[in-house]
Amino acid sequence: MATPQDGNTIYLTEQEAERIRSIAKERVKKCADQRGNTKEPRDKTAAHQQATGAALMADMGGAPDPDITQIQGKGGHTIPAIAVGQPYPPCTASLSDLEPIKLGHLRMETHHRGKKLLVKRESPVVTLVARSWTMVQDGDGSDAERLEICLHKSRHGEDVLESTKRFIIKEPYFTLTDEGEPTLRIDHPSDLVICYEEPKPTEDAAAAEKLATIYKTQGNAALKQQDLPLAHEKYTAGLTVARRDIVVASNPDLARDISRNRAYVNLLLGRFDEVKTDSRASLTGRDDQRSKELDSKAYFRSGSAAYSQGRYQEAKRFFTEQQRLTPVDKDAKIQLKKTQARLREEESGSYDFMKMRSSLSQARPRVDAATFINNTEVKDSAEKGRGLFATHAIASGELLMCEKAFCVVWGHEEEALTAMTYDFRDDRIRVAPVGLSKVIVQKLLNSPSEIESIVDLYGDYKGDDKDVLNNEDGTVIDVFRVHDVISRNAFGPGSQFSEGARNASTGLWIHAAYINHSCTPNVMKEYVGDLMIIRATRPIKAGEEVLHSYDASLDYDARQTALMTTWGFECNCALCAAEKADGKEVRDKRMELVGEADAFINRTPWAGAKRLVFRKAQKLAQAIDESYDEGRWKDVPRMHADNIKAWLSKASPR
Known part of the structure; x- marks a missing residue:
C-alpha cells in the first residue's frame, strides 16, 4: 500500500497503481462484452431497499466508498480514483427535438442519441465522494434502474438528485459501474434536466395574475430563509406566468418586480449573465422618484455582476447610470470609486501590492484587483501552437503582466479535492485537481459567456466541434473538454495557506495559460492571493515570446518525466x-x-x-x-x- 512520506506528496506503489488500472480496464472489458444487450428488468422493491441501505451506510460512514483509493499514512488519506480518457460529447439537441424512450428499451454501453428518458426518483440518494446515485422508475412506474451522476453532482450547494423527484435524461447513457452494476450514467450536467413544478395554465387574466403573485410571494419567503435555489425556482415559475400577454396587459409591473427580485437571487448565486438579463427586463424607464429608485437597484445589480466578472468598463457604465438616477446613493459612489481603481490597474499595471498582501488571510484569500495584460499578446508560436509575446521591450525586473485568476480553489476550502486519474489514452496515472474542475464547470453553467475563453485553451480533447454552448433548455458544457483544459493549463499558486497533497490549492489563469515552457525562462511568477504577478528575469525584446518554467527541477530525468506526465511533451531546449x-x-x-x-x-x-x-x-x-x-x-x-x-x-x- 502506498505510504506518503510527507503531507505534500502522494506516493503510489506499483501494486496500488496496477489495482487502479485493472479496475478501469475490467469495467471497459465488461461493457464491451455486453454492448447492445437489452436492459434486464429490476425488482423495484429490491432496488429501493438497496439504495436505502446504501444511503444509510454512507451517512453513517460504515461502508467502504468504492470511489476512493486508500492512501494510508499520515492522517489516513483517502483519494478518489477516477478513470478518464473515454470522452463523449454532451447532448446538444433541445428536449423538443428528442424522441421519448422507456427504461425497458435501453441497451448496454449505448448512448441513445436522439432520445429522452423521463424518470422519477423512488429512493434516497447515496452521496459518495465522486458521485451520487439513486434508484429511478419510468414515468408510469413500470420499471426501475440505477441513476448516477459522476463528479458534477451538485449545484449551488445542493445535490442535484435531491433537488426534485422528476428528471428528463437527454440521450441517456446506459453502462456499468466500476463494480459491474448496470446504471444510467450522467457525466455532463446539461444532460440531466430537472423537472420543476409547472405553472397551471389559465386564460383568466385575474387568475393568472394571482398565480404569478403567489409564486412571487413564495420566492420572497424562500429568499428570506436564504433558500436561494428554491427562491430562483419560484421566481422563474412566477415569470413564466407574469410574462403572458394577458397578465402584461393588466399589470406590466408584475413581471418587472419578479425579474428584479430574481436578479438579486442570481447575484447571490453567482449567475452573473442572468443578473444583467433580469435587471434589464426589470427597468421601468419612468421618471417618477419611485421608478428611478427601482431602476437604480437594477443598475446596481448589473454593475455588481459585471464587476464580479472583471468587466470593469461595463460595470462603470452601470454604476454611472445608477448614480445618475439616484445621485445621493452612497453605494453607487463607493462602487464607482472601486471600479475606477480597477480600471487604472487594468490600463497601467499600477498596483498597491503591499496593501493587497496585508489584506490577505485564510478567510479572505482572494484579492480585489484587475488584470493587466497590455504588454502581451497571443500569437502562433513555432512548434508550440500558440504562445504569449511581448508587445514592446521589457527591462529585466519590470512587470510584464498581472492576472486575476479565473478561478482558484484553495486547499483549505470545502471545494478542494484531489483525485488519482487513470487515463486510457496513454496508460498513465496522474494527480488531478478535480475540485477545480467541478467549480469551473459550475461557474461556466452560471456564466455561459465565459465558456468560449476556457474551451479556446489547449486540451487533448476537442469535443465534437459543434461548439453548441446554449439551447432552449439551458447551457451546454462538455465536462471532458474542461477536464483536459484544466489538466494542461492549471497552476498551483504556492503554499500561501496550509494545505497538503490531498487538498492542494489550484487555479486557472486564462491569459497566463498561453505562456509556453522553457527550462531557461525569461520571466518568473509569484502570487499575491489569486493574483499572478509575472516579471522579466532578463531584458525581453518587442515581439519576443514570453517563456516560463513549468518544472524548475535541476534533475533532468525528473524534469522530463514531469513535463511528459503532466503536460504531454518532451523538452528539447x-x-x-x-x-x-x-x-x-x-x-x-x-x-x-x-x-x-x-x-x-x-x-x-x-x-x-x-x-x-x-x-x-x-x-x-x-x-x-x-x-x-x-x-x-x-x-x-x-x-x-x-x-x-x-x-x-x-x-x-x-
Whole structure:
C-alpha cells in the first residue's frame, strides 16, 4: 500500500497503481462484452431497499466508498480514483427535438442519441465522494434502474438528485459501474434536466395574475430563509406566468418586480449573465422618484455582476447610470470609486501590492484587483501552437503582466479535492485537481459567456466541434473538454495557506495559460492571493515570446518525466539537449554533488563562515562546474551550482 512520506506528496506503489488500472480496464472489458444487450428488468422493491441501505451506510460512514483509493499514512488519506480518457460529447439537441424512450428499451454501453428518458426518483440518494446515485422508475412506474451522476453532482450547494423527484435524461447513457452494476450514467450536467413544478395554465387574466403573485410571494419567503435555489425556482415559475400577454396587459409591473427580485437571487448565486438579463427586463424607464429608485437597484445589480466578472468598463457604465438616477446613493459612489481603481490597474499595471498582501488571510484569500495584460499578446508560436509575446521591450525586473485568476480553489476550502486519474489514452496515472474542475464547470453553467475563453485553451480533447454552448433548455458544457483544459493549463499558486497533497490549492489563469515552457525562462511568477504577478528575469525584446518554467527541477530525468506526465511533451531546449548528451552517469554524478551542496547550505550558516568551511564550499562549486563539457555547454546556462555560489557570495571567510 502506498505510504506518503510527507503531507505534500502522494506516493503510489506499483501494486496500488496496477489495482487502479485493472479496475478501469475490467469495467471497459465488461461493457464491451455486453454492448447492445437489452436492459434486464429490476425488482423495484429490491432496488429501493438497496439504495436505502446504501444511503444509510454512507451517512453513517460504515461502508467502504468504492470511489476512493486508500492512501494510508499520515492522517489516513483517502483519494478518489477516477478513470478518464473515454470522452463523449454532451447532448446538444433541445428536449423538443428528442424522441421519448422507456427504461425497458435501453441497451448496454449505448448512448441513445436522439432520445429522452423521463424518470422519477423512488429512493434516497447515496452521496459518495465522486458521485451520487439513486434508484429511478419510468414515468408510469413500470420499471426501475440505477441513476448516477459522476463528479458534477451538485449545484449551488445542493445535490442535484435531491433537488426534485422528476428528471428528463437527454440521450441517456446506459453502462456499468466500476463494480459491474448496470446504471444510467450522467457525466455532463446539461444532460440531466430537472423537472420543476409547472405553472397551471389559465386564460383568466385575474387568475393568472394571482398565480404569478403567489409564486412571487413564495420566492420572497424562500429568499428570506436564504433558500436561494428554491427562491430562483419560484421566481422563474412566477415569470413564466407574469410574462403572458394577458397578465402584461393588466399589470406590466408584475413581471418587472419578479425579474428584479430574481436578479438579486442570481447575484447571490453567482449567475452573473442572468443578473444583467433580469435587471434589464426589470427597468421601468419612468421618471417618477419611485421608478428611478427601482431602476437604480437594477443598475446596481448589473454593475455588481459585471464587476464580479472583471468587466470593469461595463460595470462603470452601470454604476454611472445608477448614480445618475439616484445621485445621493452612497453605494453607487463607493462602487464607482472601486471600479475606477480597477480600471487604472487594468490600463497601467499600477498596483498597491503591499496593501493587497496585508489584506490577505485564510478567510479572505482572494484579492480585489484587475488584470493587466497590455504588454502581451497571443500569437502562433513555432512548434508550440500558440504562445504569449511581448508587445514592446521589457527591462529585466519590470512587470510584464498581472492576472486575476479565473478561478482558484484553495486547499483549505470545502471545494478542494484531489483525485488519482487513470487515463486510457496513454496508460498513465496522474494527480488531478478535480475540485477545480467541478467549480469551473459550475461557474461556466452560471456564466455561459465565459465558456468560449476556457474551451479556446489547449486540451487533448476537442469535443465534437459543434461548439453548441446554449439551447432552449439551458447551457451546454462538455465536462471532458474542461477536464483536459484544466489538466494542461492549471497552476498551483504556492503554499500561501496550509494545505497538503490531498487538498492542494489550484487555479486557472486564462491569459497566463498561453505562456509556453522553457527550462531557461525569461520571466518568473509569484502570487499575491489569486493574483499572478509575472516579471522579466532578463531584458525581453518587442515581439519576443514570453517563456516560463513549468518544472524548475535541476534533475533532468525528473524534469522530463514531469513535463511528459503532466503536460504531454518532451523538452528539447538547449539546456535539455546538453544534459541529454551528457549521459545518465554524468547527470547522476552532478545531481549527487548538488545534493551535497544543498545539504551543506542547510546545515552551514554563511555568516562568519571559517576559511576551512569556505574552502569546502568552493570545492563543491568547482566540482559541479567541472561536470560540464565545455563544448556541449557553450552558451548554455549552468544553474546547478547557483545555490552554493549564492552562499559563497554572502559568506566572508576568516
